[in-house]
Structures are given as structure tokens and as C-alpha cells.
């Protein structure tokens with residue numbers, strides 16, 4: 725199913741860890757739509773190794789970068805422009821990590837060094853990526869930058885822990901930086917608020933199985949899959965959405981506007 729929506733466009737895709745990753749599916753779909761890109765992930769994720777298979781499949785180069793390191797990001801952007809032969813049209817930030825979640829620390833009992841690290845990786849890194857692109861004037865006019873987020877930024881999901889706060893900051897950074905990127909470089913910046921999705925990051929959240937089933941029952945269209953998310957991202961990278969910016973775009977089968985559904989009510993009525 726290719727429409728050549730991204731023919732001639734060049735980009736950077738962060739966060740493809742394995743074939744379940746939202747970034748992995750996005751890379752595959754962008755490739756099918758004619759886009760060219762560099763893949764990147766944290767050096768530690770490289771050692772786990774699967775990204776090379778994706779690079780081969782999509783004819784891409786892999787450049788390791790810790791998204792919290794300005795030095796790594798500067799090197800990444802310079803190399804990406806060299807490899808792709810010019811400025812960048814699209815960027816996907818698909819990065820999230822909370823050490824408190826990983827280690828099972830409750831929201832009310834955080835280790836603040838871990839909290840800070842999680843914020844740096846999951847939210848501030850988005851600012852760092854954009855600041856690096858902005859200072860290097862690396863984005864083409866009418867380029868598009870997308871980051872992935874979750875509705876715990878607006879509503880309470882107790883087990884999402886400190887990631888909820890990280891996502892609130894991430895969405896704010898998208899708006900704040902998006903203003904300057906739009907005004908100065910005609911580049912749009914949006915976040916996609918995605919349904920719960922079975923990936924390494926997603927499955928790390930306590931009670932994820934219950935969580936994903938509940939969202940499925942609540943959403944009139946059912947949960948959006950990683951592939952659905954990849955397709956939506958392709959539209960945001962394409963020229964068909966040039967005036968969409970500073971938005972947090974819910975991509976969740978309708979979940980975010982539901983109060984209750986028949987399917988959920990059934991489990992409470994005898």
C-alpha cells in the first residue's frame with residue numbers, strides 16, 4: 725500500500741529497538757512511501773543488535789546516539805545530512821524510559837536521581853534534538869517533527885508513574901519549540917498520543933495487559949496498533965498536513981473522548 729507520499733523526503737528516525745517498536749513500523753512504512761532516512765538509537769540499544777536488520781531492509785545507515793547527549797546529537801545531525809545529501813524533512817522522536825517504572829518504585833516513593841534521568845531521556849531529549857536541528861539550520865522549510873506521547877499527560881493512570889509527568893513536559897516542549905520552529909523555519913512540531921501498544925517500553929508498565937484490554941473495550945474503533953501509528957505519522961511527514969502544528973493529536977480509536985462504553989458497562993451489570 726504505497727502512495728509515494730514521502731518521495732524525495734529525508735529524515736531521522738529515533739527509537740527502533742525491535743520489530744514491535746513503533747519506530748520500527750514507522751521506518752518500514754516511511755521506506756514504502758519513498759522516504760530516505762538515517763536510523764538512530766542509544767549505543768546500549770545497538771548492542772542488543774536488531775536494528776541492523778531494519779537498516780538492511782530499508783537501505784538505511786545506523787548512527788548511534790544517546791539522545792541526552794548534545795555531542796552525540798550534533799554528530800548525528802551532521803552525519804545524517806552528509807549521508808542523505810542535504811537538509812532534513814522529517815524527524816521521529818520515539819523514545820521513552822523510566823528507571824522508577826523499571827525498578828518498580830511506586831509514584832509516591834521515587835528515587836529522584838532516577839526521576840531526573842527518566843525526564844532527561846523521555847522529555848528533555850526532545851528539546852535537545854530540536855535545539856540541535858534548529859541551531860544547525862538542519863531542517864528544510866515545511867519539514868515535520870513528531871514525538872510520541874500518552875494520554876497519562878492529561879488524565880490519571882496510576883501505574884504510568886513518573887512517565888505521566890515526562891509526557892506532560894514532552895507535549896509542552898512540542899508546543900513551545902514548535903512556535904519558534906514554525907515562525908523561523910516553517911517547520912511543524914506535533915505529538916501523537918498513541919493507544920497502549922505491546923512494545924518493550926509499553927509492556928514495562930505494571931498491569932499492562934489489563935490496561936490494553938480496558939482501552940480496547942472503551943474505544944469505539946479499538947486500540948490503534950503500532951502499524952496504525954506508523955501510517956498516521958506518514959501523513960504528518962507528508963505535504964498533506966503542512967498547516968498542522970503545536971498539536972497533541974490523539975490516535976487512540978476514540979478512547980480519549982469516551983466516558984464509558986457498552987462493553988465496559990457489561991462487565992459491571994449482571
Ligand SMILES: NC(=O)c1ccc[n+]([C@@H]2O[C@H](COP(=O)([O-])OP(=O)(O)OC[C@H]3O[C@@H](n4cnc5c(N)ncnc54)[C@H](O)[C@@H]3O)[C@@H](O)[C@H]2O)c1
Pocket residue numbers: 738739740741742744745746747765766769789790791792817818819820821845872873874917918919920921922923924925926927
Ligand atoms: N507502547 C505504548 O503503549 C506507548 C503508548 C503511547 C506512547 N508510547 C511512546 O512511544 C515511544 C516509543 O516507544 P515504544 O512503545 O515503541 O517502545 P520501545 O521500547 O520499542 O522504544 C523505546 C525506545 O527508546 C530508546 N531509548 C531509550 N533511551 C534512549 C536514549 N538515551 N537515547 C536514545 N534512545 C533511547 C530505546 O532504545 C527504544 O528504542 C515512546 O516515547 C513511548 O513512551 C508508547
